[in-house]
Amino acid sequence: MDLSTSYLGFKLPHPFIVGASPMIYKLDLVKRLEDAGAAAIVMHSLFEEQIQHHQSGIEKHILSHENSYAEATSYFPQAQAFHLGPDDYLAQVAKLKQTVNIPVIASLNGINEGTWVEWAKLIEQAGADALELNLYFLPRSDEEPAGVIEQRCYQIVRMIKQFVTIPVAVKLSPYFTSLPHFARRLETAGADALVLFNRFFQPDINIEELETVSHLELSNSSDLLLRLRWLAVLHGRMRLNLAVTGGVHTAQDAIKSVMAGADAVQMVSALLQRGPSYLTEIRKHFETWMEEHEYTSLEQMKGSMSYLHAPNPELLGRANYMRILQSWKV
Amino acid sequence: MKHPETAITDGNEAVARVAYRLSETVAIYPITPSSPMAEWCDEWAAQGKPNLWGVIPTIAEMQSEGGAAGAVHGALLTGSLATTFTASQGLLLMIPNMYKIAGELMPFVMHVTARTLASHALSIFGDHQDVMACRQTGFALLASNSVQETQDMATIAHLATLESRIPFLHFFDGFRTSHEVNSYVQITNAELEALVDEELIRAHRQRALTPDRPMLRGTAQNPDVFFQARESCNRYYDACPDIVQETMRRFKQVTGRAYELFEYVGHKEPESVIIAMGSGVETIEETVHWLNATGAKVGVLKIRLFRPWSLKHFVAALPRSVRSIAVLDRTKEPGTLGDPLYLEVRAAIDEARQDGLLPDSFAPKIIGGRYGLSSKEFTPSMVRAVYNELANPKAKTHFTVGINDDVTRLSIPWDASFDIERADIKRAVFFGLGSDGTVGANKNSIKIIGDETDFYAQAYFVYDSKKSGSVTISHLRFGPDPIKAPYLIYNAQFVACHQFTLLEKHDVLDCAMPGGVFLLNSIYPADRVWNHIPREVQAQIIEKKLRFYVIDAYEVAKQTGMGGRINTIMQTCFFAISGVLPRDEAIAAIKKAIEKTYGRKGESVVKKNWEAVDGTLANLYEVAVPALAESEYVRPPVVMGDAPDFVQRITAMMMANKGESLPVSAFPVDGTFPTDTARWEKRNIAIEIPVWDASICIQCNKCVLVCPHAAIRAKFYPENLVATAPETFKSTPFKAREFPGTRFTIQVAPEDCTGCELCVAVCPAKDKKQPNHKAINMAPQEPLRIPERANYDFFLKLPDPDRLSLEDNVKGTQFRQPLFEYSGACAGCGETPYIKLLTQLFGDRVVIANATGCSSIYGGNLPTTPYAKNPDGRGPAWANSLFEDNAEFGFGMRMSLDNLRDNAIHLLQGFASELGDDLVKAIVTANQGTESGVHDQRARVALVREKLAGNTSLKARKLRELADYLVKKSVWIIGGDGWSYDIGFGGLDHVLASGRDVNVLVLDTGVYSNTGGQQSKATPMGALAKFAAAGKGLPKKDLGMLMSLYGHIYVAQVAMGAKDSQTVQALIEADSYEGPSLVIAYSHCIAHGYNMNFGLEQQKLAVNTGFWPLYRFDPRRGSAEESPMKLDSAAPKAPLNTFTDNEARFKMLAHSDPERAKLLATASQEYVKKHYALFEQMATKPVTSVPATTSNTASTPA
Secondary structure, three states, X not given: OEOOEEEOOEEEOOXXXXXXXXXXXXXXXXXXXXXXXXXXXXXXXXXXXXXXXXXXXXXXXXXXXXXXXOOEOOOOOOHHHHOOOOHHHHHHHXXXXXXXXXXXXXXXXXXXXXXXXXXXXXXXXXXXXXXXXXXXXXXXXXXXXXXXXXXXXXXXXXXXXXHOOOOEXXXXXXXXXXXXXXXXXXXXXXXXXXXXXXXXXXXXEEOOOOEEEOOOOOOOHHHHHHHHHHHHHHOOOOOOEEEEEOOOOOHHHHHHHHXXXXXEEEEOHXXXXXXXXXXXXXXXXXXXXXXXXOOOEHHHHOOOOOXXXXXXXXXXXXXXXXXXXXXXXX | OOOOOEEEXXXXXXXXXXXXXXXXXXXXXXXXXXXXXXXXXXXXXXXXXXOXXXXXXXXXXXXXHHHHHHHHHXXXXXXXXXXXXXXXXXXXXXXXXXXXXXXXXXXXXXEEEEOOOOOOOOOOOOOOHHHHXXXXXXXXXXXXXXXXHHHHHHHHHHHHHHHHOOOEEEEEEOOOOXXXXXXXXXXXXXXXXXXXXXXXXXXXXXXXXXXXXXXXXXXXXXXXXXXXXXXOOHHHHHHHHHHHHHHHHHHHHHHOOOOOOEEEEEOOOOOEEEEEOOOHHHHHXXXXXXXXXXXXXXXXXXXXXXXXXXXXXXXXXXXXXXXXXXXXXXXXXXXXXXXXHHHHHHHHHHHHHHOXXXXXXXXXXXXXXXXOHHHOOOOHHHHHHHHHHHHOOOOOOEEEEOOOOOOOOOEEOOOOOXXXXXXXXXXXXXXXXXXXXXXXXXXXXXXXXXXXXXXXXXXXXXXXXXXXXXXXXXXXXXXXOOOOXXXXXXXXXXXXXXXXXXXXXXXXXXXXXXXXXXXXXXOOOOOOHHHHOOHHHHHHHHHOOOEEEEEOHHHHHXXXXXXXOOHHHHHHHHHHHOOOOOHHHHHHHHHHHHHHHHHHHOHHHHHHHHHHHHHHHHOOEEEOOOOOOOOOOXXXXXXXXXXXXXXXXXXXXXXOOOHHHOOHHHOXXXXXXXXXXXXXXXXXXXXXXEEEOOOOOOOOOHHHHHOOOOOEEEEEEEHXXXXXXOOOOOOEEOOOOOOOOEEEEEEEOOOOOOOOOHHHHHOOOEOOOOOOOEOEEEEEOHHHHHHXXXXXXXXXXXXOXXXXXXXXXXXXXXXXXXXXXXXXXXXXXXXXHHHHHHHHHHHHHEEEEXXXXXXXHHHHOOOOOOEOOOOOOOOOEEEOOOOOOHHHHHHHHHHHHHHHHHHHHHHHHHOHHHHOHHHHHHXXXXXXXXXXXXXXXXXXXXXXXXXXXXXXXXHHHHHHHHHHHHOOOEEEEEEEHHHHXXXXXXXXXXXXXXXXXXXXXXXXXXXXXXXXXXXXXXXOOOOOEXXXXXXXXXXXXXXXXXXXXXXXXXXXXXXXXXXXXXXXXHXXXXXXXXXXXXXXXEOOOHHHOOOHHHHHHHHHHHHHOOOOOOEEEOHHHOOOOOOOEEXXXXXXXXXXXXXXXXXXXXXXXXXXXXXXXXXXXXXXXXXXXXXXXXXXXXXXXXXXXXXXXXXXXXXXXX
16 A cells, blocks of 8 residues: 655655654653654644743843842853743754654744844754744734735745745644635745644643633644635645644544545644554554555545545535525535 | 053953962852952852863852861861861951961962951941961961952962961952052963962972871870970971062063062151051042142152061061151051050061161151041042141140040141142042942943053942842042052042932932033923032032933933833943043943844844943934022931931931041940931832722732832721821721721831732732722822822821730731831842841830841841830840851840849838738739730739839949840840851751740841852752852751751741731741741742842742642640641642753753753752641641740750
C-alpha cells in the first residue's frame, strides 16, 4: 500500500505528523514519536507576545526593585540575563534536528512585521526544515476592518517568503469572511501550505468565583467536522498543500481528512492522551481500512470527497439546515 | 586618549575581578556593602569562568562570617589560595580566626568594604571602625582610596601575601569606594601572570597539611614556651613592608601605575601636612593642588600600608619642612587619648626622633581630627578647614570636622560654599524614585559615555532608607581626565527631577549651579507648569538663571508602549539637553545602546524603546521663565503642627533631607528614640489607592488584615457619631447582631497607602452585575487625597471598640488598633502583616527583640518608626541588638522581666496585710493567657497603686515602680530566615531549648532579603538566588520540624494568604503558651520575582501544593490519645509546579540551566510528597514520649 504523500516539498511515507505542542521540549518523547513513525514534527510556536510580556514583567516586577535601596541594588543574580529572547527556542530547533531524522517544522507567532521576518530568518539559520506561521491573533478592536487584517497577514507571508528559502505553511483560523479568497491570496504571497485550523486558547468561566479561568481543552473528533468542510472546499483549487489539525483521533478521522483533501494529518490531543505508540496504531488501522476497501494508494483517496469530487457537493455548500424535498435537491 | 583597557565599574566589581582570578577557594557570607564581591564570584563560578590557572574557584556560602573565616582558615592550611569578603560586624566575627591565620603565617587576602560598627545605632555606611578593630590581629592592613586603587591594591595584596606570608586585610571605604562607579584601567590576565610568582605558590603548597607529609598545627603551649614561640614571627613582620614596596615596584614595571607605602603629595616644602588613608585622601589631594595653586604650602601624606607600620618608610616620606600635622581618623575610640592613626603618627615621630631617624629639631605641632563617620561627607571645604586649623596658633589638639558639635565643641567650622570643581568636568544630579529606574538609567548613561567616548565618568548614588517609594539621588561627573572627587555634587550644571512631587519635599535646586539646566518630569505642559511649582523653586530658577525644561515622561511612556517605565525617556532628555555630548551623537549612542541591550528580544522591544527616544525629543520643551516667583503654592511644612516637639525639631529635619545640619545636642546620648513617629511622615507615594464600596462589602475585614502598611482600617461605632462626619465619609450598618445600633466603616489612609493592591486582591466580595468591581477598588490618589485625609482623621478619632468585646478571630482582631503602621517596607510586603497582627493582639504588652534585617530596617531605620502607642500610651517596646544574637537578646529580656516580676511579687507579698490576701493572691495566681486576663490584672495593679498611694515607705515606692511588671509582658523575638536558619540558629536552638517563655516569629522569605536575596538554608530547592546562582540543590531546612522534636516547644507554620484564621490562632496560642514558641510565617517577597499583588495567591498555592504545610505543634496537646501535632492544611492537591512556575526565582533556573532545573523540580516534587507524609504521620500518631512540661519552671537552670 502506498501511503506516501507530499507535504511542504517533503516526500513523506504517510500523512501522519505530530502537530504543534509542548511535547517538543521532551527530547526522549520526541524520539519515541519518531520511533512510532511520525512523518514529521511541528514545534509549538515561538510567541513574540509571550516574549514581550515576559520583558515587561521583568521590568515591572524585577528591575523596578533594583537600585532602590542601598543594601540591595538588585535581588537576583543575572536578572539582566533573564530576558527571554528567541534564543531558547532556536536552541531547541537545533536540539530537535540533532535528535530526529524526520523533518522539523518550526512555528512562529509574531506581532511586528519586523520580528516575523527577523525570527523566521533565525529559525531557518537554526536548521528548521520548514516554518509554520501561526498567523492568527484575536481582533478585539472594533475599528480595524477585516481587509486591513487580511492585508497584514498577506504582507507577513510575502515578506517572509522573500527572506527564507525553507517552505512556509500558514496555520489559519476558520474565522475569515471569505476563506477561499484569502487562501488564494496567501498562495500568491508564496505560502506552500495551509494548516486548518488553529484551536485557540479558550478561557472558561468559574461561576462560583466569578472569574475567567484558563482552561486546556483537548480536541475530539467532533472538532473535525469544521475542518472537513473547509478542506473539501479548498482542495483542488490551488497548488498549495493542505494539512488538517484539530480533531483527528481515530483512523476514520484521518481517512475522512484525506478524503476531504488533506495532504498531511497533524495529531496532538490523541497523542497526549494515549502516548506516542498510538501513532503506530492509528497508522496501521488507517492502512488496514484502505486495504479492506481496496484502495491502492493514498493519492487515490486524497480529495475524493472534496467539493470537486463528492457525489453530493451541495451539502458542502449549504450553510443552514433546510427542510426540502429529497427530489428537489439538484 | 584613554587606555584601551579602560573599564567602568564600581569598586566592588573591580576587586572581585582580581580576587576571583587569584583565588581557588572562596568562603562567603552576605553583609553590606561587601556582598556584591561575593555575588560576582558566585555568578562567575556558576557561569564556569576560570581563575588565572584555568580552574573554577570553589565558592561556598557559610552560616556566618565566623563560619567563613573558619572555612578559609581550613582551606589555607591545606594549601589553597583562599579569599573572603566582608565588613563591619562580619569582620568582627572573623577576628578570632584572624589571629589564628596570622599566627600561622598563612598567605591570605580578605577584602573589606570598611564600614561603621553598630554602637548606639547600626549604620551600613562607611568608615574605618571595623578595620581599626583588627589592627591588633597580626594582619597586614592595606588601604586603597579609589576604584582604580581597589583593583591595584587587591592585586598587590594577593602578590605580597604570598611572599611575606603575612595575611592581608585589603580595605576601601564602604559605599564611597565600593559603590562608586568610576573609569579605571583594568589589569589583564597577562599582567597578572607576569606578576604572580609560581614558586611562592609552590612554597605555600609545600607547607600544606597533608597525610602525605603529616604534621601538627594548632598546638596548645604552656608558659615555658608560648612567649618565645610567639616572638618567632617577628622577622616576617619586619620584612613585610619592604616586600610590599618591592611588589609595588614590580607592579609599576608591569602596569605603569606607581604606588608607595607612604606617599607624599603636595608642595615641595610644605608647612602643613594632613596624614590620612582611604577615599578622603583623594579629596585632600585635589584640594592640596588647588590650595597650592593659590600660594599655599600644604601637602598630604597618604598611608597605604597601615600594618605592619614601617617607621623607616614613614620617615622617608615625611617632608622635613613641615611645621604642623593633622592626622585624620575615620573612626572613633571613645575614651582614648587619640584615635589610632593619630597615636601611631605621634608615636612614630617621637620614636624616630629618639632613634635618630629624625633630627631633634623636628617637632611639628600634631593634631588629630575625626571625620567621615558613617559615610559623612568629607569635602574640599572641610579639607581647607583642617589646613586653616593647622595654621591657627590655638588649633584644637583633638577636633572633628563635618559636623556641628555644640556639646563638646570639638568640631571646627568650614565654609560650605568653597568649591574646587573643575570647569571642564560636567556635573549632573538626578532626583528620582527607586521604582522609576532613574539609577539604572544613569548607570546605563555612564556606561555609554565611558565606553563610547573619550570621557572619564564617575557616578555615586544616594538612597533613602525606605523600601517603598524610596527617593534616589544620582551624582554623575564626566570629564577629559580621570575623576577624583569622592564626595557629592554641590554645584551641578544639570539637575533633573524625575518626579514632580519631589519638589514638594526636597530642595532639589539647592545643588544647581547658576546658569545651569533644570529638567522636570511634569504632567503640566511648558506653558502651564510655572504656576504649579512651589514658589521656593520658582525663586531658585529665577535667581540662578536656570534654563528650565519639562517633559511629560509618563505620557510619552504610555504613548510609546513603555508602560510606567520612564527611565529611557529621562535618559534621553539628559543626553539631549545636558550638553555632555553633541546632541545627535548622544541620541545615536542611546539608540545603539538600546539595540545592544534588546537586539535579540525581537524588533518590538527595540522599536518600542527607539520610539520612546523619538517621542521624548518631540515632547521636550523649554519653559519661558517669568521674571517673578509668584506661585500661590508654597512648600507645605514637613510635618503637621500638632506633631510632638521632638518630631518637629529633629525627625522633621531628617525627613526633609536636612539631617546633616542637626547639631550633636539634638540627639539622645544613648540612641534612645521615641516611638509612634511614622504617622507624621505622610509620604503620598501611591499613585492609586483603594476605595471602599460599602454596598458590596461583606465586612470580613480581610483587607485590613493583609495590608502591609496598616493603611486600610475597619471600625464599628455608635451610629449617632456619623452625624458629624465629613461629607464624603462612608458608613454602613454593622452586620453584627451583638452590636445593635452601630455602623461600620472601612477607611483608607490616603497618604500612607503604598498602592500595593493586596487589599483588592484579597477582597472576596464582587458586584454580581459587574464582577470586575469589588468591595475594594483602586482609584487615582490625587483627587482623593484631600477628602480622604479628612475622612481618615475623622475615622481615627472615632472610639475604638472595647477590646474585650471582640472575638479572637480574623474579623475581631482587625477591629483592634494596629501598633505597627505605615512602615517603609516594600509595597505589598509579605512580612509586615504578621507583625501588624502581632501588635493588634499583644501590642500593649510586648517587648520585641528584632534581628538585623528587613524587619529591623523598616522597624527602626530613622527618621521614623512604625511602632506606635495606644491611647493609654502603651505600645511595643522595640530593640535591635545584632544579627546573630537576637534569640539570646530576647532571652535576656525574658530573664530580666521575670526577675523584675519576681521582685514585684516579693514586695507585694510584704504588703499582704495592707492590700488584703485575696488581692495579693489574685495577682500572683492570675491567668494572663487571655486578653481579659491581662485586663483584669491591670485593674488589680491599679488597685494596688491606689491602696498604696499614701504610703511613703521605700518598699511601697519600689513596689509602685515595679508593679507594672505584675502585668504580663510578652517577649517576641522577631527576625528573618537568614538569622533563624543560619547565623542565629545556634542561639535560637539554645534559647528554645531553655524552656523560657519567649515567642519567636520567623518571617521566612527564603532568602536574605535585606541584603539583596542571597540564599539561606530556608531557600527552596530549585530556586535561584544570589550565592546560589546555579540554583539551590537541596531542600529548604525544616526549622519547625527540627524544633518540634524537642517536644516542649510550641511550633506553628503559618501562611496568612492561605489560611488567615490559622495564623491568628497560632499567634494567640504561641503567646499564651508558658514556654518557648516558634511561629514560622511564610512571607512573600520581591526577591521571589513576581507581581506582589499575587502574594496571597502564591501563599495559597504554596500550601495547596504541599510546599508549605500548615500546622501547629502544641505541647499542651501531647497525650496518648492526641498528638501535639495538628495539620491545618490538606494533603497536596496540585503539582508543585503550579506554585513554582509563577515565580522568577524558579523559572530563571529553567532559563539558565534547563537540565538542572528539571532535575531539581522532580526532586522537589518528590521531597514535598514525602515531607507531607512525615507530617501526616506525626499528626495521626500520638507521641507519648513528649515531656509533659507546660511551664518554664521545669527548665529553670538547677
